[in-house]
Amino acid sequence: MRLTAKGRATRQRIIEGAAAYLRSDDPAGVTLDDIRAITGTSKGQIFHYFPDGKEELFLAVARFEADRVLDDQQPHLGALTSWAAWERWRDSVIARYRAQGRNCPLGALMSQVGSTPGANEVVSTLLNRWQFHVREGIAEMQEAGLVRASVDADRVAAAFIAGIQGGVQVLRSTGSIAHLEASLDTLIDHLRG
Numbered sequence: 001m002r003l004t005a006k007g008r009a010t011r012q013r014i015i016e017g018a019a020a021y022l023r024s025d026d027p028a029g030v031t032l033d034d035i036r037a038i039t040g041t042s043k044g045q046i047f048h049y050f051p052d053g054k055e056e057l058f059l060a061v062a063r064f065e066a067d068r069v070l071d072d073q074q075p076h077l078g079a080l081t082s083w084a085a086w087e088r089w090r091d092s093v094i095a096r097y098r099a100q101g102r103n104c105p106l107g108a109l110m111s112q113v114g115s116t117p118g119a120n121e122v123v124s125t126l127l128n129r130w131q132f133h134v135r136e137g138i139a140e141m142q143e144a145g146l147v148r149a150s151v152d153a154d155r156v157a158a159a160f161i162a163g164i165q166g167g168v169q170v171l172r173s174t175g176s177i178a179h180l181e182a183s184l185d186t187l188i189d190h191l192r193g
Contacts, residue, residue, distance in 0.1 A: 003049075011049040011060075014039050018061045019068075023103055032057075055116045062119065066126040070133070072096045077130075080137020081144070083192070089137075090184045093164060097180055102172050127165075131157045138191065148193050160187050 003011060017039035021030060032046055032054055050057040070077060073096070076089035135157035141147040167180025 001049075007049070010041065010045060014041055014046060014049060014057065015060050015064050018057060019064055022061065022065075023100075059116060059118050059122065062122045066122055069096075069126060070129060077133045077137075080134070081140050083146070086137070086141075086188055086191070090188060093184060094177060094181060097168055097171055098177050102175055104168065104172055107172065127161055131161045134160045141191065147191050151191065151193075156187065156191065160184070163187055 014035065018030075018035045021034060021038050032043065035041075035057065036043055036046060046057065047053065050060065073089060073092050076085060076092050079085050080089055131154075135153045138147060138151065138153040138156055142149055142151065142153065163183030163186075164180065167177070167183045170179040171177055
């Protein structure tokens with residue numbers, strides 16, 4: 001669908017309003033009427049921009065939130081070229097999830113659209129992009145002689161993503177960020193050798 005600048009702004013306002021609502025304390029059971037009220041739009045506008053309704057809107061919000069996960073870690077994630085850079089990235093990840101607390105907007109969305117075609121692609125694309133950035137950082141550190149050449153960059157990058165995701169799940173269950181911190185610290189220590 002081709003949109004005017006005003007149309008793109010309205011569509012984005014709907015996505016961002018829905019995302020903000022889903023980041024709230026009680027996102028379960030959100031309806032299109034909730035989104036309409038939050039964004040100051042009509043049902044006609046929502047269906048104009050999201051003809052397939054709630055599932056299409058939530059997939060757009062999931063993509064928006066997935067992009068935010070990586071955007072919140074920049075510029076650090078894209079510049080993992082020194083130990084100080086790795087520490088800054090680690091701190092940005094911890095800060096993001098500390099601020100987020102138990103509420104995981106992407107997790108809340110995926111629980112509502114998990115069986116929708118395209119939902120799994122949102123998560124796998126996010127994880128693949130994230131792992132790519134970490135892997136690139138490890139490879140750059142290896143080229144600079146700061147990480148042992150014997151370290152399997154793909155495998156350790158996968159461990160970082162698994163450790164972050166596991167730490168976030170523990171955070172969502174317990175409210176404690178300690179497991180996420182331990183995972184990141186342990187993996188960075190492993191890289192330092």
